[in-house]
Amino acid sequence: MIEFRSVSKEFPDGTRAVDDFSLIIPSRKTTVFVGSSGCGKTTLLRMINRMVDPTSGQIEIDGDDIAAAPPVQLRRGIGYVMQNSGLLPHRKVIDNIATVPLLTGVPKKKAHADALELLDRVGLDRSLADRYPSQLSGGQQQRVGVARGLAVNPNILLMDEPFGAVDPIVRADLQNELIRLQRDLDKTVVFVTHDIDEAFLLGDQVVILQKGAKIAQVGSPTEITENPASEFVASFIGVDRGKRALSIKKTAHGSILIDGEGRAAGRLVTASVDNVVASE
Amino acid sequence: MNYFLDAIQWIFAPVWVHGKSRIVNDIIQRVGEHVGYTLVSVAIATAVAVPLGYLIGHTGKGKQLAVGLSGAARALPSLGLLTILALAIGIARAPIAAVIVFFLLGVPSILAGAYAGLETIDRSTIDAARAIGMTEWQILTKVEIPLGLPLLLGGIRSAALQIVATTSLAAYIGLGGLGTYLFAGLGTHDFAQTLGGAILVAVLALAFDAFSALFQKFAVPRGVAATQAKEVRIRPHRPRAVVGTPTS
Ligand SMILES: Nc1ncnc2c1ncn2[C@@H]1O[C@H](COP(=O)(O)OP(=O)(O)OP(=O)(O)O)[C@@H](O)[C@H]1O
Ligand SMILES: [Mg+2]
Numbered sequence: 001m002i003e004f005r006s007v008s009k010e011f012p013d014g015t016r017a018v019d020d021f022s023l024i025i026p027s028r029k030t031t032v033f034v035g036s037s038g039c040g041k042t043t044l045l046r047m048i049n050r051m052v053d054p055t056s057g058q059i060e061i062d063g064d065d066i067a068a069a070p071p072v073q074l075r076r077g078i079g080y081v082m083q084n085s086g087l088l089p090h091r092k093v094i095d096n097i098a099t100v101p102l103l104t105g106v107p108k109k110k111a112h113a114d115a116l117e118l119l120d121r122v123g124l125d126r127s128l129a130d131r132y133p134s135q136l137s138g139g140q141q142q143r144v145g146v147a148r149g150l151a152v153n154p155n156i157l158l159m160d161e162p163f164g165a166v167d168p169i170v171r172a173d174l175q176n177e178l179i180r181l182q183r184d185l186d187k188t189v190v191f192v193t194h195d196i197d198e199a200f201l202l203g204d205q206v207v208i209l210q211k212g213a214k215i216a217q218v219g220s221p222t223e224i225t226e227n228p229a230s231e232f233v234a235s236f237i238g239v240d241r242g243k244r245a246l247s248i249k250k251t252a253h254g255s256i257l258i259d260g261e262g263r264a265a266g267r268l269v270t271a272s273v274d275n276v277v278a279s280e
Numbered sequence: 281m282n283y284f285l286d287a288i289q290w291i292f293a294p295v296w297v298h299g300k301s302r303i304v305n306d307i308i309q310r311v312g313e314h315v316g317y318t319l320v321s322v323a324i325a326t327a328v329a330v331p332l333g334y335l336i337g338h339t340g341k342g343k344q345l346a347v348g349l350s351g352a353a354r355a356l357p358s359l360g361l362l363t364i365l366a367l368a369i370g371i372a373r374a375p376i377a378a379v380i381v382f383f384l385l386g387v388p389s390i391l392a393g394a395y396a397g398l399e400t401i402d403r404s405t406i407d408a409a410r411a412i413g414m415t416e417w418q419i420l421t422k423v424e425i426p427l428g429l430p431l432l433l434g435g436i437r438s439a440a441l442q443i444v445a446t447t448s449l450a451a452y453i454g455l456g457g458l459g460t461y462l463f464a465g466l467g468t469h470d471f472a473q474t475l476g477g478a479i480l481v482a483v484l485a486l487a488f489d490a491f492s493a494l495f496q497k498f499a500v501p502r503g504v505a506a507t508q509a510k511e512v513r514i515r516p517h518r519p520r521a522v523v524g525t526p527t528s
Contacts, residue, residue, distance in 0.1 A: 046411075049411060051407075051410065051411050072413050072414075072415050073413075074413075075410075075411060075412060075413035076412070076413030077413075080408070080411045080412055082404065082407075082408055082411070084404055085408075086404055086405060086407065086408025086409075086411070087405075087408070088405065088408075088409065088422075088423060089402075089405065089427070089503070090426050090427055090501060090503035090504040091503055092503065099412060099414075100412055100413055103413065103414065103418065132503055148412065149412075
């Protein structure tokens, strides 16, 4: 469990990126920070591995204040995946994945064997192990980035818009892969995105943020869709328009669902509530 | 053309002199002195400028000062400085004066190569290295230094070239080197000797450059070279020589 307690961050230039933020991030669930550009998502995420230290307030991991933890040790125990993979361009894929294990003294043979298994895990062919990052596609680089984040078998995985720079088809692929991985691995994932669809797809807990990391609403995708806390949330998640604004239209052959643009979105069938929840 | 032929002839008509233990070709002895001064000066300049450059590049601090001092050092007239220094510290210690001057000549390029090498690395690469738990020292040694190597070697290469050419001035304060022929030839209007000396300096400079280029090619790790090569995704590539020119 990660707990933010009245955390604020003011950068030296006076920007107040995070203003009195409190939240509990449950273990073994995916929590998604979503909000528009500059609202403080990355700053929040980077406070968890002490890449940014709060100006005031505390952050606890499993009850221990992280301010007391040496940053390097803390970071080695937390997986971190960023938008542009952040791979070391002068190292082969396999050495990139094994970077931290090698730093912490895992024998090279074992680190490499583990790295190959991680390649399988993230759906990459082992033949890519000897390539350099520049010889991979953007989507492949992101997968390697995820593999590197998993290399120390961390309890916590931080992901900052990891799929932001790939095309929609590859992104959908990577999202499904992450859902599958998370089913097997059961990590505490903290995921940052500005795409509400991605947030609803991946998140068990979704945190909608406004400027200064002010929480507009926290909840499961179902809760937020059912009951948006404010005008802002309603318009941010788009329940008032587009493909989330569904209405029923009776036709000669039954009822169909129409989206905000008047296009047919689907057919109305009766579903048990359980099914609806499971598909979220 | 005649001068040129005379000069070639002069080069191949050896003058034998008494060396330390045996009789040697005078030219060989002068080349030895020349190379000696060059290597010592480049080595000292590298030893001083590289740590300094890395410090500036890693912390991002002190760059203005370094640029200013480098500019000033570059503007110093070598011959004038050499004369003044030799007179100031005594002609007996003239070799020290010479090395100081050549050292000052070499520092700016190497310093610029060292910090520019670090500066040009993508910030997000370094940020990621830190975020996954590398210490500052590991970031420097495992990320910044390897990735900055091509530019650093480029800096050392251009410093060596400048120094090898300028070492001709050593003869002006009686320290030998290939400059001996330039000054002697000018003094006696023996233009074959002057031109011959100049050709030897040029050949030596080219040899130095070729050697540096080879060194650069082999000293840059394959992966670093790969990061520099373009269109790597099209087919398996061979790393090519990396020639970096530091900017400052
Ligand atoms: N190192 C810094 N120094 C000064 N201001 C900063 C720094 N890092 C971030 N900020 C500011 O803090 C605010 C929040 O930035 P942050 O990177 O957390 O936003 P974000 O929600 O991740 O945005 P994006 O979706 O564009 O990545 C912004 O106004 C940003 O300009
Ligand atoms: Mg961000």
